[in-house]
Amino acid sequence: MEHDRLMLRCLQLARNGSGSAAPNPMVGALLVQGDRILAEGWHRTPGGPHAERACLEALGGEAVPADAILYVNLEPCAHHGRTPPCADLLIERGVKRLVVAHRDPFAQVNGKGLGRLRDAGVEVIEGVLADEARWINRRFITSVTAGRPYVVLKWAQSRDGFIDRPRAEPGPHRISSPQSDVLVHRWRSEEQAILVGSRTAVHDDPRLDVRHVSGRSPLRVLLDRGGTAPIDSRLFDGAHPTLVFTGKIRSGIIAEQIIIDPAEDPIAIMLDAFNQRSIRSILVEGGAELHGHFLREGLWDEARVITGSMAFGSGTPAPVMATSPCRIESCGPDRIAYFTNSTQQKQPRGSWHW
Ligand SMILES: NC(=O)c1ccc[n+]([C@@H]2O[C@H](COP(=O)([O-])OP(=O)(O)OC[C@H]3O[C@@H](n4cnc5c(N)ncnc54)[C@H](OP(=O)(O)O)[C@@H]3O)[C@@H](O)[C@H]2O)c1
Incomplete structure (x- = not known):
């Protein structure tokens, strides 16, 4: 004792x-x-x-x-x-x-x-x-034993299960509260890389940095084989390092680029590239399609789902988790559900949530 x-x-x-x-x-x-x-x-x-x-x-x-x-x-x-x-x-x-x-x-x-x-x-x-x-040390242990980074999926959804409203105009449509934003920035500071899909880059133009807490901004990563993210996207502003997985090298963007063969599984290629760079963990911030691929392939370790208080009625459906959360907590007006992949690293019993 x-x-x-x-x-x-x-x-x-x-x-x-x-x-x-x-x-x-x-x-x-x-x-x-x-x-x-x-x-x-x-x-x-x-x-x-x-x-x-x-x-x-x-x-x-x-x-x-x-x-x-x-x-x-x-x-x-x-x-x-x-x-x-x-x-x-x-x-x-x-x-x-x-x-x-x-x-x-x-x-x-x-x-x-x-x-x-x-x-x-x-x-x-x-x-x-x-x-x-x-x-x-689940990130380090997963990386060393499984040869891939620890994968944390994170999204925010409306009370009725949409990650976005139907799009009339570009720009992010707010779901979570400012309190949750601070928490998300802490989560960002805890992982070495942060990944988004191409439609998220087009619709939301995210910065993917750490602003609301002090901490290290992770490597920003974009999967965009079709080269659809605009050249003036914030991800290409040079404020922090960005890595793009692309079908073809683009000029005029400030980012490291890795070419992906369209016939290959992009998730396997990305995880392998992260592993080679000793990136022990990634935070995947959507959208729904990208999350869906990680979930279907079973290549995830944790999912953190923030449910806001408003209903959208229609929009892009959020991914659906097949298991129950291991923990639910409130953050301001939002509810956060935490899931762990039971085939991966086990969370200890009790109130452990570091
Ligand atoms: N509420 C939230 O938390 C949140 C977070 C992020 C985004 N969003 C919203 O979600 C919407 C975008 O989501 P979305 O589902 O439409 O698109 P998305 O997930 O942002 O983009 C689709 C992604 O799937 C990738 N993909 C295609 N085939 C794949 C495969 N076989 N394996 C792995 N990845 C593959 C695409 O890669 P290629 O481009 O290379 O084909 C692309 O990166 C936006 O409206 C955004 O506002 C909401």
């Missing part, structure tokens, strides 16, 4: 790296002696110190007491990446007891970090809050 409580603190620290640690996992660490926390740290950004190093740096030059326990949610690394192996650092600094949530599925580490520590005489306890820790 004491281990659970301290691991929970470790997960809170890890979450400080949300939106900045990727493509690395979110990792926290704390050094505890008796009922005192001696030092804490977390992994902030790729290339920066890992959580264990940050924690031991926070301790300063002091020796690690022999009875101190280091808590870390992910197995310490055993390989030379951009920083030297954390397992070696722990041994050098004299850490004698370690509590970890779970092993690192990354092939160069998986079990090797803990093996090295045990060989050096460190007492290791594994499996403390493992489900919760896997949940906060």
Whole structure:
């Protein structure tokens, strides 16, 4: 129980790296002696110190007491990446007891970090809050084990199930409240890429950036094999990087372009391209057809559906989820339903929604 409580603190620290640690996992660490926390740290950004190093740096030059326990949610690394192996650092600094949530599925580490520590005489306890820790690193774990990014589908629908009114004039037709907009921008800041379909780009001209909260704007991605998005679309304004999957290279747009063969499945091609760039997660913001392809192919992990308070009567029908939501919450006047794909990463029981 004491281990659970301290691991929970470790997960809170890890979450400080949300939106900045990727493509690395979110990792926290704390050094505890008796009922005192001696030092804490977390992994902030790729290339920066890992959580264990940050924690031991926070301790300063002091020796690690022999009875101190280091808590870390992910197995310490055993390989030379951009920083030297954390397992070696722990041994050098004299850490004698370690509590970890779970092993690192990354092939160069998986079990090797803990093996090295045990060989050096460190007492290791594994499996403390493992489900919760896997949940906060579901993007990293899905990417490393499935070879594709974690896919979050998100849309807003009217009370009567439409994602858009019939179109007389261009421009977005508001469904969700300003409160939900802030939340959506937080969601954007938590993923590495954000994808929309071509008709969404034509009808809504979205910016797809992070404005209502502070945070990193993700890579903007457009699937537009027919080259229908206007040249003056905001997505091509150069304000943030944009990647377009196109049938043919277009001139006059500020975007990286990847050609897709029309005979090939665009979802498989896009996921593969993301994987090659170490993009661990994407937020798909519609429209309905694009969502429908992800849903039918089973290539999604979470869906977040915002239902606004007004009815449209007619328009573009929203995708229909085949399962019940695992959680429903209110956001201002809106209702948000969260779905998880049960064939993918499991959400821990209880009130976990990080
Ligand atoms: N309420 C909301 O949350 C929300 C969000 C976004 C959009 N919208 C509304 O939704 C409307 C647009 O939605 P929509 O359903 O008409 O279009 P859409 O999903 O924006 O665009 C259709 C997309 O499907 C892609 N596609 C075609 N075949 C595919 C395949 N086999 N596999 C994967 N993708 C494939 C198309 O790619 P190609 O172009 O390359 O063929 C295109 O990108 C707009 O009116 C917009 O306002 C609402």
